[in-house]
Every structure is written in structure tokens, then in C-alpha cells.
Amino acid sequence: MPGFSFDNFQRNNFLAQSGYPAPKATSTGTTIVGCRFDGGVVIAADTRATGGDIVADKNCEKLHRISPTIWCAGAGTAADCEMVTQLMSSTLELHALSTGRKPRVVTLLTLLKQHLFKYQGHIGAYLIVAGVDPTGPRLFSIHAHGSTDVGYYLTLGSGSMAAMAVLESKWQEKLTKQEAMELCAEAIEAGIWNDLGSGSNVDMCVMEVDKPAVLHRNYRTPNVRVEKEQSYKFAKGTTAVLAEKVKPIVNVVPFDIFEETTIIKDDDKMEVDG
Template sequence: MFTKTGTTIVGLKFNNGVVLCADTRSTSELVMDKNCNKIHKISDKIYACGAGTSADITRVTRMAEKELSKFEHKFNKQPRVCHCIRTISTHLHSYNGHISAALVVGGVDETGIWLYDVHPHGSSNSVSYTALGSGSMCAISILENGYKEMNKEEAINLGCAAIKAGILNDLYSGSNVDVIVIEKEEINYMRNYMVVGKRNNRPVLKYPISSVKILKEDVFKYVEEI
């Protein structure tokens, strides 16, 4: 059984870093996991959100993490975001799009603040904001309407609003919103930052017997045989 993250993922830049947001629902024929993690660490300052098949996304991000880790240990230098994008894009392109992994990659390096979207066939784009996944059409409309030069709090609020729009309009997205803020000074990962569509404990409805109209009454006598 394939488990997919049929997803809403969002990334956007702000004045001092990058915000990545993702929902937490994982689906197959049914909802398999209501609180899965779709934000993957690639290096200390580079993270990725994934949409597609869970196994493919995990495999690709682990591959990129190992490649960048080898580079860091060999040259004693922090890898750049463009190095990560080139590694992932080359890997995906070599499989001609058969790996079901679409990624939003964000990070900070010595050259600046970077945000990319990477598609399953290997193409990539450097963007200021983006959304991918089955709920991306709703999410991107929120980003296009609200994106501007903003601070960290405004970026988090806009990213969460975009994910919420995807959750409320896409059956394959749902549950909670995870957020990670990547800055030059620190990384702040906020698990279950927002809960969307929380189930309310409704009171049990009780009807008096007199409110039910009896139209017909039959009495049966049962004889128990010994």
C-alpha cells in the first residue's frame, strides 16, 4: 500500500530568513496518519517540505542530506543551498519524473536567503514564495494576495493562512500546521503550530419520550420452551 502525503506545503521569504509550512495529514485509501512530519532536515541551515509519495520524499531528502554531509566533512565548509538543489534536481531528472517527490527547499547560506521549488522531473525555480501539493491552488491564491516585504511574524501568519486554505478546500490535506523558521542566527521548528478543524465536544442530544409519536402498537406474547 502506497502512503502519500497528498499535501499542502508552502514556503516564503521574509526580511531575515525563510518560513516553511506544511500540513500533517498522510493518506492512502484512508487517512493513514493525522500528524505526520513533512518537514525534512537536509543540513543545519537547509530544510525541505515534501509532497508526493512518503517513501520517495524520505529517500530523496536522506540522499541529499548524506551528500551535503560528505561535502561538509571533506571541505570543512557549510554547503550552499544551490548545491542541495543541484543534487536533488540531478537525481530526480535521472529517473525521468518517476520518483513522486515535489519539494519546497529553503535555507540560508553565505550568499543569502534562498527558496526553491523542485518538481518530480527535476526542474527547479528560485522564488520568493511558492506552494505545492494537492491543496496548492488554494494556498497560492492566499500567498499572491498577501505577500509583501514582511517580518517573521507576518510571514508565519501568511504561511499558516495559506496552509489553512489548502486544508479547508482539499480532502487530502488536513489536521495541523507545522512551521519552521530558518534564519542566519537560529532555526525555530514549531510542531503543530496551528490546529485546523478541531473537533468540538458537542453535547449529547436527548429527546423526551413524549416527543415521539407512536402510530401503531403491537403486543407479542412469547412462550419459552423448556
């Protein structure tokens, strides 16, 4: 059957009745931001993927293409963000072909909130939706339960408090494209430096009116690994040997070594495997 399977709910109840603690959800971390400027909109994200206290990927991509002029930044469960945005991309394309009009950002927002609300937060996708359409630049955010916000600048994820501090203090009306890009990059770096779930590089996507979206992969790389100050390879004999004992191996069943050669004939070709 399509859809989600909740068989693990019965498993967790059985574990609880047997005296075992139920498995806990793995916490995730991300910093994503979006900012409108005069003539377009910018979204940005860090590139660290985590599973609890483990860094699973140092350079993952959290910006998802929906259409040539509409993109999403995703926080939460990586697989949920990936699959939901792919589903919305195909659905929005079919809608545009059916109506004969260019896709609009608010249409994507409606499709997303209806889909996420249906699953009551079990799809862990927290998205910043941005793009340009015939109505102009648009910027929205949507939570896993289906609630949405609209604004000139938005941020989500575990590093959103640090990012919002930068946005609140430095955002101003009628920003230029370059100013908006630098503001978003600085907000993401605030999340990278102040949130353990965020890290590595800064990805960015710029969408302008009457222009295709431009993805800037690794727009900033503040965590480039540098050479170590000294070598940690120690010469043989550095560690003292306090005692040495050699024990012979006895009662070992003897064995022989055989070499097998197979000749395969295929028309005029001959291969020999040894």
C-alpha cells in the first residue's frame, strides 16, 4: 500500500511493555535562510548533514530545484526534504502544463502545506520556498505540520537563532543583489560557527526577475582543511618494548596450495584466468 507505514508504533509499545525504552528520534541540524532584494530573492544553506552527534556528510546539498525560477532550502530529515521537493517539482510541472501558465510560488506553497498537513508532522521537512513568477519575487517558509510564514527575510533550522541575529541587525529595505548575497552568507556563517548541527560551506541560489536561477555551489568555504603544523608519524623504535615473547604455533593442520587455470573460448577470443 502506498503511503507511510506505522508498524513501528506497535513495536515501540511492545518494547515499553517489556521494560525496554522506546527508540528516540535522531536530532538533525541545519541553517537555512532566505532574503528578498530589489528585483529578486536569495536563499542559502550550510552543507553539513548530521545524524545525532555524527557528521554524515560535510558537503551535502540542501538547496532543491523545483522549477527554473523556483527553489527550496530544506531543513529537517534529509530524505524527507529530498523526496518531498522531487514530488512537488513533478506536480508543479504537470500543473503548469495543464494550465498553460508559468508556475507560481504560492501554488507550490499551497501544494506543500496540504501535503505536509496531511501527515501531521511525520514528514520532517522544514522548507524555505523562494522564487520569481509573473507576480514578482516571493519568499515563504513552511514547517513540517503545514504552517507557513511570509516575510522579507526568513530562517529555519537548529542554527536559525544565530542566523536571525544577523538578519535582524543588518537587513534593510531595497537591498541590492550583492548586498543580499553577502547578508545571507554572513547569516549562514553565524549558524556554522554557533551551531554544532551546522557546518562546512555556504551554498546559495539567486533568483531574479526575467532570469533563470543561478546556483552558487560552495559560495563560501570557511572550513577548508589546512596542513598540520607538524608530523605525527613516529619513527620505529620510538616506543620502548618492555617485554617480548614468541610462542610457536603447534598442531596446525597442514594444507596445500593449488593454482587453477580456466580457459574460456568465445569465437576468436581467448581469455585465461588464473
